[in-house]
Every structure is written in structure tokens, then in C-alpha cells.
Amino acid sequence: MTIADKPPGQRIWDISPLVSxxxxIFPGDEPYALRWTARLSPACPVNLSALTMSPHVGAHADAPLHYAADGASAAEVDLDAYLGPCRVIHALGCGPLIQIEHLQHAVGAGLPARVLVRCNEKAKEVWDPDFSAYAPATVAWLAAQGVRLIGLDTPSVDPADSKSLDSHQQLRTLDLRVLENLVLDDVPEGDYELIALPLKLAGACASPVRAVLRKL
Structure with missing residues (x-):
């Protein structure tokens, strides 16, 4: 059965970009690379590969260790925030920062514990430092609504040239989790189930995720 054949209630939206x-990537970060350590042959029954990459390539979950010296690593974070009801909100044309007013139209009677914001008309395939990020006040406002995880379809919750990482520091202060580099091009505004579990990577500052949405 293909996605097109599935009843609407069973559709899965894959919101993860291809990793290649x-x-x-951010300038200076480690790109994705794959090498073969064994290949199928009369003397070898399997193909085996080895990967090198930053855990921030593609769709990923920043661990608190990324922005706090004593923060939890990817292996230590609770998984609850990465699984459950989620709202996708469109903020196309929001400019450099996602402000509170860009999200208020989708609040309704309240927000679920997870909010993903679409800023891009189409996912970027090359590095572009002029991406939309969260205003720190917006992060605080979402936390005040009971939100525990925020996400977006750009590389970071802070602008590319930020040195203070004010929105990341709001995540630390308010104990929020974050997903970055999502692909929300084809996802209508509305409510979904989010599944985006980080890998149990010892000591890592982030983890790749295969992020998907299912319609509630």
C-alpha cells in the first residue's frame, strides 16, 4: 500500500530531509560521509558501512548539553517530549524571527505540548544563513501555554550569527526540547501525532531523528 492509497487517518508525513x-550544514560542522568497510563477495556475506557526521545534520534533536555545560546528553533526555500530540503552525513570511503574533491565529482553545512551525515555502537544499529563528519571547510564551517541545523547518532556533543563543538559553531555562531542520513543505496546519525519538548516543550534544507526523 502506498501513501496515496492509505485512508486519511492513516497517512504518515515524513518530515525529515534526506541526509547525504x-x-x-553550518559552516565548519562535520558533513555526512559514508564509507564501506566490507562488501558482498564470495568471501563476505554482507555489506557493512561506517558513517561520520555531526549529529546536527538533517532533522535532529538538540540535547541540553549543546547549550549548557552541565546539560543532559542525547542519551539522557526523557523521551516523553518527542512523542505525542503536536500542532503544526504556518508562519510563512515571518521574517528573521518568529514572533508571538505569527502563531496566535492557531492557538484556538489552547496548544498541545508540542508545536512545530513552518517558515519555509520549500525546504532549503543549500546552506543559507538568512533563515527564520524563534524570538526568545516567543519561546517563553509557548512555554507559558504548556508547550514542552518546539520545532521548526530551519537549521536553528537562533539566528546563524547569534553568539548569545538567546532562544537556546530560553530552552535551557524553561526545560524545553527542540527539533530543528524539519521538512514541513506539504504538511497542512493542524493537529497530529509527532514521533521523533533521539538516538541513545552517549555523551552526544544532539541526535539525528527520523521525524514523522500522523494525523490524529
Whole structure:
């Protein structure tokens, strides 16, 4: 059965970009690379590969360790925030920062514990430092609504040239979790189930995720 054949209630939206050597990354970060350590042959029954990459390539969950010296690593975070009811909100044309007013139209009677914001008309396939990020006040406002995880379809919750990482520091202060580099191009505004579990990577500052949405 293909996605097109599934009843609407069963559809899965894959909101993770392809990870490849061409994946856009922050300048200086480690790109994705794959090498073969064994290949199928009369003397070998399997193909085996080895990967090198930053855990921030593609769709990923920042661990608190990324922005706090004493923060939890990817292996230590609670998983509850990465699984459950979620609202996708469109903020197309929001400019450099996602402000509270860009989200208020989708609040309704309240927000679920997870909010993902679409800023891009189309996912970027090359590095572009002029991406939309969260205003720190918006992060605080979402936390005040009971939100425990925020996400977006750009590389970071802070602008590319930020040195103070004010929105990341709001995540630390308010104990929120975050997903970055999502692909929300084809996802209508509305409520879904989010599944985006980080890997149990010892000591890692982030983890890749295969993020998906299912319609509630």
C-alpha cells in the first residue's frame, strides 16, 4: 500500500530531509560521509558501512548539553517530549524571527505540548544563513501555554550569527526540547501525532531523528 492509497487517518508525513554529503550544514560542522568497510563477495556475506557526521545534520534533536555545560546528553533526555500530540503552525513570511503574533491565529482553545512551525515555502537544499529563528519571547510564551517541545523547518532556533543563543538559553531555562531542520513543505496546519525519538548516543550534544507526523 502506498501513501496515496492509505485512508486519511492513516497517512504518515515524513518530515525529515534526506541526509547525504550534500546536506546543508553550518559552516565548519562535520558533513555526512559514508564509507564501506566490507562488501558482498564470495568471501563476505554482507555489506557493512561506517558513517561520520555531526549529529546536527538533517532533522535532529538538540540535547541540553549543546547549550549548557552541565546539560543532559542525547542519551539522557526523557523521551516523553518527542512523542505525542503536536500542532503544526504556518508562519510563512515571518521574517528573521518568529514572533508571538505569527502563531496566535492557531492557538484556538489552547496548544498541545508540542508545536512545530513552518517558515519555509520549500525546504532549503543549500546552506543559507538568512533563515527564520524563534524570538526568545516567543519561546517563553509557548512555554507559558504548556508547550514542552518546539520545532521548526530551519537549521536553528537562533539566528546563524547569534553568539548569545538567546532562544537556546530560553530552552535551557524553561526545560524545553527542540527539533530543528524539519521538512514541513506539504504538511497542512493542524493537529497530529509527532514521533521523533533521539538516538541513545552517549555523551552526544544532539541526535539525528527520523521525524514523522500522523494525523490524529
Amino acid at each position: 554529503p550534500q546536506s546543508p
